Amino acid sequence: MSIAFLDPGNLEGDLQAGAIAGYSLLWLLFWATAMGLLVQLLAARLGVATSRHLAELCRDEYPKWARLLLWVMTELALIGADIQEVIGSAIAIKILSRGFLPLWSGVVITALDCFVFLFLENYGVRKLEALFAVLIAVMAVSFAWMFGETKPNGVELLVGVVVPKLSSKTIKQAVGIVGCVIMPHNVFLHSALVQSRDIDNRKIGRVREALNYYSIESTIALAISFMINLFVTTVFAKSFYGSEIANSIGLENAGQYLQDKYGGGSFPILYIWAIGLLAAGQSSTITGTYAGQFIMGGFLHMRLKKWQRALITRSCAIVPTLIVALAFDTSEKSLDVLNEWLNVLQCVQIPFALIPLLCLVSREEIMGVFKIGSTMKVISWLVAVLVMLINGYLLMDSLSSAVSGMLFTSVVVAFTGAYIAFIVYLISRGITFPNWFVKNKSISSIDN
Numbered sequence: 001m002s003i004a005f006l007d008p009g010n011l012e013g014d015l016q017a018g019a020i021a022g023y024s025l026l027w028l029l030f031w032a033t034a035m036g037l038l039v040q041l042l043a044a045r046l047g048v049a050t051s052r053h054l055a056e057l058c059r060d061e062y063p064k065w066a067r068l069l070l071w072v073m074t075e076l077a078l079i080g081a082d083i084q085e086v087i088g089s090a091i092a093i094k095i096l097s098r099g100f101l102p103l104w105s106g107v108v109i110t111a112l113d114c115f116v117f118l119f120l121e122n123y124g125v126r127k128l129e130a131l132f133a134v135l136i137a138v139m140a141v142s143f144a145w146m147f148g149e150t151k152p153n154g155v156e157l158l159v160g161v162v163v164p165k166l167s168s169k170t171i172k173q174a175v176g177i178v179g180c181v182i183m184p185h186n187v188f189l190h191s192a193l194v195q196s197r198d199i200d201n202r203k204i205g206r207v208r209e210a211l212n213y214y215s216i217e218s219t220i221a222l223a224i225s226f227m228i229n230l231f232v233t234t235v236f237a238k239s240f241y242g243s244e245i246a247n248s249i250g251l252e253n254a255g256q257y258l259q260d261k262y263g264g265g266s267f268p269i270l271y272i273w274a275i276g277l278l279a280a281g282q283s284s285t286i287t288g289t290y291a292g293q294f295i296m297g298g299f300l301h302m303r304l305k306k307w308q309r310a311l312i313t314r315s316c317a318i319v320p321t322l323i324v325a326l327a328f329d330t331s332e333k334s335l336d337v338l339n340e341w342l343n344v345l346q347c348v349q350i351p352f353a354l355i356p357l358l359c360l361v362s363r364e365e366i367m368g369v370f371k372i373g374s375t376m377k378v379i380s381w382l383v384a385v386l387v388m389l390i391n392g393y394l395l396m397d398s399l400s401s402a403v404s405g406m407l408f409t410s411v412v413v414a415f416t417g418a419y420i421a422f423i424v425y426l427i428s429r430g431i432t433f434p435n436w437f438v439k440n441k442s443i444s445s446i447d448n
Helices: 008-021 027-051 054-061 063-097 105-112 113-121 125-150 152-164 168-179 182-197 204-240 251-262 269-300 306-328 330-347 351-361 364-370 374-402 406-430 433-448
Strands: none
Touching: 008 063, 008 168, 008 204, 008 251, 008 269, 008 330, 027 054, 027 152, 027 182, 027 204, 027 351, 027 364, 027 374, 054 063, 054 182, 054 269, 054 351, 063 105, 063 251, 063 269, 063 306, 063 330, 063 351, 063 406, 105 269, 113 125, 113 269, 125 204, 125 251, 125 269, 152 204, 168 374, 182 269, 182 351, 204 251, 204 306, 204 351, 204 364, 251 269, 269 306, 269 351, 330 351, 330 374, 351 364, 351 374, 351 406
16 A cells, blocks of 8 residues: 555656755645545445455445546546656666666566565465565665765755645646555555455444554555655755755656766666666556456456466556657656646546545445544545645646647537536435435425
8 A cells, every 4th residue: 555655756756856945845745645545444344344445345336437437537647647656666777777778678677576476476465465574675775875865954854844835836836745645546545455354343332443443544644655755845845945956856857856966976877766666667567457356356357367467457558668668768858747737637537446445434324334424524525625626736737838729628528517417426426315305305305
């Protein structure tokens, strides 16, 4: 679950926030992680209480046209996230090979993680969790090493975490931090992962105990991911805030800029950065493969062998990623522009994970005694609305700078209308009316 907060897209958001906004957005990073934790806990609650994951429940809850549309949207989000993750790994491989291996070859190497995933899954989910733990540890050590090498200002760091501060110049980075927090496919994934534990959901006490342990586990996992993101943000805040190159730093050139500033040393910081980036990319691509299996199997109820399903989901992401790598291999600026549009794609898809989740965990006929209460429902919807509004801002900001011409504008307006209509439909499916309203409506129908 914590990998959702540590993929290459998140790391790029961190380094850009640090370079452009300094320490001023660390408080937002903290609260964004807290909002992400809330969403992940709701996904875990759904999976434990029902013994089914979100994609399976969506298949039963919505009519065929709606669930197919939800599946397409979720797959698009997964493919977009996978492109970012695979490209991140490929950049790291290119750095570590000193440019000998181009981006496209790094993509091919990264694609092989599908087989690592299948191999480890045969030995049980614990082996897979152990692999993730090792990769997260590699990230933690790499970025902590960078933190120690650059020696950020402790007082400014503490003030940045505690004191909210936001200016018009840093609004785009602030939106990026919040927008990267909730990855649609990881909401589906976490509702499935919790079922790897053998829990009898007919026994209320056992379910409550499991939910308590999942809350502790998730909080620890996200505390670690917060610290890693904090390391990355503060390293680039210390190194490049206020510099002329602050606005031009991205995943591909970040390591070289650090190398130019701090020199080689006994172990060059360029390679420390690349090792951390490779761990982030590898762990998140394996997570994407895992999520793809649950999403396809849940929505479409496809009875395929694991290797066949993994091959399909991996191919859906690797083929467009190879095209991207071949097209943008020599242009850092083009890669950054592509990454911005992939973030926009994630923004568009977020409601199609959040709204079904919140509607389902609020319904007693699905959750039983474990449905969320009124206070939690209000907090959850406020968080969901806030995240959707922030991502809506990022979407409109990106489209306003790209849309030109009557035909293209008409297409965007039509798409936006259909998009909003589908969101309203999803929300309306989750509205439950009070008993007195339903009773009065029934009486009125009889009288007529």
